[in-house]
Amino acid sequence: MKAFASEYSQGVSLARQARPGRKTGFIIRRGMSNLRSMLARSFLRRIVIWKFGVRRIPVSTAHFELSLIYPLEEAAGSSSPDLIDLGLRAVRGASDIDLRHLHDRSATGRQYLSNFPGEHYQLLASLVKCLNPSRVTEIGTYTGLSALTMLTTLGAQARLTTYDVVPWDKIEGSALRSSDFADKRLEQRIGDLADPQFYKQNQDVLLESDVIFVDGPKDGRFEPAFIDLLLKTPRKTRALLMFDDIRLWNMLRVWAELPLPKLDLTSFGHWSGTGICWLGGE
Numbered sequence: 001m002k003a004f005a006s007e008y009s010q011g012v013s014l015a016r017q018a019r020p021g022r023k024t025g026f027i028i029r030r031g032m033s034n035l036r037s038m039l040a041r042s043f044l045r046r047i048v049i050w051k052f053g054v055r056r057i058p059v060s061t062a063h064f065e066l067s068l069i070y071p072l073e074e075a076a077g078s079s080s081p082d083l084i085d086l087g088l089r090a091v092r093g094a095s096d097i098d099l100r101h102l103h104d105r106s107a108t109g110r111q112y113l114s115n116f117p118g119e120h121y122q123l124l125a126s127l128v129k130c131l132n133p134s135r136v137t138e139i140g141t142y143t144g145l146s147a148l149t150m151l152t153t154l155g156a157q158a159r160l161t162t163y164d165v166v167p168w169d170k171i172e173g174s175a176l177r178s179s180d181f182a183d184k185r186l187e188q189r190i191g192d193l194a195d196p197q198f199y200k201q202n203q204d205v206l207l208e209s210d211v212i213f214v215d216g217p218k219d220g221r222f223e224p225a226f227i228d229l230l231l232k233t234p235r236k237t238r239a240l241l242m243f244d245d246i247r248l249w250n251m252l253r254v255w256a257e258l259p260l261p262k263l264d265l266t267s268f269g270h271w272s273g274t275g276i277c278w279l280g281g282e
């Protein structure tokens with residue numbers, strides 16, 4: 001699990017811990033391999049290689065990811081008035097969402113849960129409050145912070161099914177407790193929804209869901225394959241499909257090519273990108 005956590009926390013970033021303006025100096029140590037790897041790390045942490053050449057990171061930040069800006073009309077799909085209306089209502093309501101009761105659930109909970117705007121948790125809870133769904137699907141349980149957040153505003157009779165490939169009690173520092181599953185509102189299923197067979201077995205959950213929150217691996221494989229299966233599944237009722245991290249490099253094409261009414265809510269969601277769209281329905 002540690003290996004996964006470290007791989008996940010490294011994400012797809014080319015460079016991290018940027019300190020603009022610092023010289024790319026290094027201390028000469030014994031051994032060429034040490035020197036080479038130090039040099040590479042030191043260099044990569046401070047630059048991006050882009051079409052205009054090698055550039056220093058222009059802002060001071062402890063964490064950054066590569067992304068791209070481009071004119072919106074070049075992306076497939078466009079927004080719709082009711083999606084904009086929902087986005088506005090959810091954003092307005094997000095600042096009133098109080099998640100302090102979850103702060104002691106994890107060491108990092110306090111830092112992330114009530115960071116609005118900047119993280120997606122208050123917006124997530126607000127969207128669930130606005131839509132009052134009877135069923136929610138989440139892809140990517142991880143420590144359970146987003147599931148616990150959505151449960152805060154989910155109706156007493158509603159259900160949330162969260163998927164992961166790692167069981168919640170195998171995640172180091174999980175915010176979840178066995179008691180969270182006691183009343184059956186929350187359920188975790190283990191499996192890969194990009195696998196056609198597992199998808200088919202779980203299709204009823206997706207079809208019953210009014211909200212589908214996709215916060216999986218962003219590995220360039222899962223999301224395109226899952227979306228393909230989702231779009232091929234006819235559905236009578238409309239669902240809100242929400243994606244985390246749409247501005248990460250690996251997610252740029254996924255978001256750009258999504259042929260659905262969609263809206264980028266990044267300024268009020270996760271700093272790495274939050275997008276909402278309508279899936280199915282008349």
Ligand SMILES: C[S@@+](CC[C@H](N)C(=O)[O-])C[C@H]1O[C@@H](n2cnc3c(N)ncnc32)[C@H](O)[C@@H]1O
Nearest residue numbers: 140141142145146163164165166192215216217
């Ligand atoms: C970014 S984390 C989820 C964070 C969580 N939604 C939150 O906001 O608190 C991504 C999770 O996706 C899981 N994952 C990786 N591949 C997956 C797959 N194929 N299906 C479902 N989950 C997957 C990882 O194990 C990890 O726990």
